[in-house]
Amino acid sequence: MTTPLIELHHVDRTFKKDNQPIRVLQDVNLSVYPGEILCLVGESGCGKTTTGKIIAGLLAPSAGEVRYHGENVNQLRGERLATYRRDHQIVHQDPFASLNPAHTIGQILSYPIARHRLAANRAEVRRRVWELLTLVDLTPPGDIVNKYPHQLSGGQRQRVSIARALTVNPRLIIADEAVSMVDVSIRISLLKTLQRLRETLGVAIVFITHDLALAKYFAWEGRISVMYLGRVIEVGRTEAVVHNPAHPYTRALIAAIPEADPEITRSKARLTLRSEDIPSLTAIPPGCAFHPRCPFFVPGVCDVAPPPLDVPPNYEQQVACLPLLGGGALTPYAEQDATV
Amino acid sequence: MSDIVLSVQGLSISYLTARGRLRAVNGVSFDLHQGETLALIGESGCGKSTLNLGVMQLLPRTALVDAGKVIYTPRGGQPIDALKLKGSALRRFRWAECSMVFQAALNSLNPVIRVRDMVYDTARAHGENDMRRIKARALELFKMVRLDPDRVFDAYPHQLSGGMRQRVLIALSVLLNPQVVLLDEPTTAVDILTQRTIIDVLKTLRRELGISLIFISHDLSIAAEMADTVATMYAGDLVEIGTVNEMFYRPAHAYTLGLLNAVPRLSADREALNSIPGSPPDMIDAPSGCKFHPRCSFATEICQTSVPKLEVLNRDGAAHWAACHHSDQVRLSAQEVLADDHAAD
Structure with a gap:
């Protein structure tokens, strides 16, 4: 495989609240390759947004390393640092809050071009703004620039956000729940625009979402990484993760999601968890953080040490589940009780 | 009843x-x-x-x-x-x-x-x-x-x-x-x-x-x-209502079909989805005729001039009403889309 654009190596991130440390990310290892789509999925509080911010350089890891073309981002200075920053752009979730209401679209798109001296003169800035608006299907640009x-x-606002991210010719766009606030009927066209940009410009996309069906559609040719309580618990090719989920948590998510097809959704196999509540980040369970809820919990194995992320037998994706990595089949917890 | x-x-x-x-x-x-x-x-x-x-x-x-x-x-x-x-x-x-x-x-x-x-x-x-x-x-x-x-x-x-x-x-x-x-x-x-x-x-x-x-x-x-029953609303109008299976498998209003075509399904493989073009109308100055016609791929002249009424579709079968001049074509098209999906499986 080609060298990754950016790599997270054993990244931890701790926040402090009332002098109490909250471990938001623990030992996260992820690579993003040039031009690929990587979806980060998980429930709120799983650390997907923090991971996105660390990739973008907006947050520093508390421990571990972020490598950009093999270099530790922490040691980047001067022009190298500026390049790293330009190369990673974010499209935020809320298109109403992420654009300055007092500036026109033309101004919003011109500032980064001028700031980074990406155009020689005003005419060229203008030409570039028009080109960007066309690129994100806001046509004719003349109708938009002065609005x-x-x-x-x-x-439309979210398209402006995407155009703004593109002003500095990034190598990677981090889209954090970028379509969750727009209507269902137009989400697909936004995703298609992003996909087309990936194909024509070769820009990689890290797509952060809680919607697995959307992730499946968007990242069909890419990878999905499932996170739970600050750790990556499964990562692999989209088709493998979605159609052959390995980790009990991924299985539970996929079993829980209703589908827009009455017969399929009503006949879907369910997976009942042992507990409904997500543990607090201030009291993350020892071992595999999912073990108190896991229907396949193995006492003495799952609650001892955090499982490594590795490829189990019979699967192609990486999974952090000790019983699976040991090569065994998962057995329901209740049945284990009966046999003891 | x-x-x-x-x-x-x-x-x-x-x-x-x-x-x-x-x-x-x-x-x-x-x-x-x-x-x-x-x-x-x-x-x-x-x-x-x-x-x-x-x-x-x-x-x-x-x-x-x-x-x-x-x-x-x-x-x-x-x-x-x-x-x-x-x-x-x-x-x-x-x-x-x-x-x-x-x-x-x-x-x-x-x-x-x-x-x-x-x-x-x-x-x-x-x-x-x-x-x-x-x-x-x-x-x-x-x-x-x-x-x-x-x-x-x-x-x-x-x-x-x-x-x-x-x-x-x-x-x-x-x-x-x-x-x-x-x-x-x-x-x-x-x-x-x-x-x-x-x-x-x-x-x-x-x-x-x-x-x-x-x-x-x-x-x-x-x-x-x-x-049990699904009703689609568009710009203030109830444009289609029917039993859940009718609405999902045999939609008869172009807008319902558009919505169904815009939602990814987890269990499917690669899907050919499409957004509905345009955006919802200005409801103070709504389009003439069928309010959906500027965004509709089935629209013809009649859609611009005459407001479609909610009509019964299956006289004998499951309850289903739609307000669309081209409900027959929408249904045909819906069948094709469904057939495509099954072929993909």
Whole structure:
């Protein structure tokens, strides 16, 4: 495989709240390759947004390393640091909050171009702004450049956000729940725009979402990484993760999701968890953090040490589950009780 | 049919805005039967929340009910027009007959009083004095919605997670044993596993209490899972209504088909999805004829000039009405799309 664009090596991130440390990320290892789509999925509080911010360089890891083209990001200075920053751009979730309401779309898109001296003169800035608006299907650009954000719909605003991310010719766009606030009927067209940009510009996309069905559609040719309480618990090719999930948590998610097809959704096999509540980040269970809820819990194995992320027998994706990595089949916890 | 609990007849609601009158709900009619679950789907701003607020007479002062009736049949009583209710009769209708779970569920609980006081207040406001009985009822309901009854009963809202608060609200909504519960986006902004719990809880309540549900959602997958009947709204109009299988497998309105084509399915492989082009219309200056025609790939001249009426599709089969000039073509096209999907499997 080619060398990764960016790598997270044993990244931890701790926040402090009331002088109490909250471990938001623990030992996260992830690589993003040039031009690929990587989806980070998980429930709220799993650390997917923090991971995105660390990739973008907006947050520093508390421990571990972020490598950009093999170099530790921490040691980047001067032009190398500026390049790293330019190369990683974020599209935020809320298209109403992420654009300055007092600036026109033309201004919003011109500033980064001028700041990074990416155009020689005003005419060239203007030409570039028009080109960007066309690129994200906001046509004709003449109708848009002089408008203010409040004059655009949510979907159009999100396109402006994407265009703004593209102003500095990034290698990677981090889209954090970028379509969750726009109407269902227009999400697909936004995703198609992102996909087309990936194909034509070769930009890699880290797509952060809680919607597995959307992740499946968007990252069909890419990879999905499932996170739970600050750790990556499964990562692999989208088709493998979605159609042959390995980790009990991924299985539970996939079993729980209702589908827009009455017969399929009503006949889907369910997986009942042993507990409904997500543990607090201040009291993460020892061993595999999922073990108190896991229907396949093995006492003495799952609650001892955090499982490594590795490829279990009969699967192609990496999974952090000791019983699976040991090569055994998962057995329901209740049955284990009966046999003891 | 005699088991109709709620019949909305020709309901029209307008908002008075600076630019003029905005018709948010336009002559909507449907019947809700005992124990039935109706899902109202559509884009934001299509009037589905306004419709629910109208039924409860909870509209803001800038809104006017222009026309229509909401005929409600109490248990063992005579049908009444809920829109004409006033004073104590209206108070009784709200919550004891028809209750609501609001969209911003996380903010719907009073943060400075305990859950038990919200339970008691609700009961007292409706003339209930036997608090022991109410407590027993609340604890039973909390158990039904899979909460730890004793812990939750004495808790303040901030001590509960979002999913737990949502379930407290659902339990509160059925405290006085209403016949109808209106739910506005009951599972928006909650996590996947929490959403599953809420869906299962609603199914349990429906089965145990025999209540009828109207729920608003932009999420088609929840409609597919929960609903007996699905109704599509577009720009204030009810454009299609039918049994859940009819609506998902044989949609007859171009807008419903468009929505179905815009939602990814987890179990499918690579999918050919498409967004609906354009955006919802300006409802003060709505397009002529069928309001959907500027965004519709089936549109012809007639769609620009004549407003389609809601018409029965299957004279003998499952209930299904659609307001589309080209419902035959939409159905044919829907069949092809479905066939494609099966070929892909």
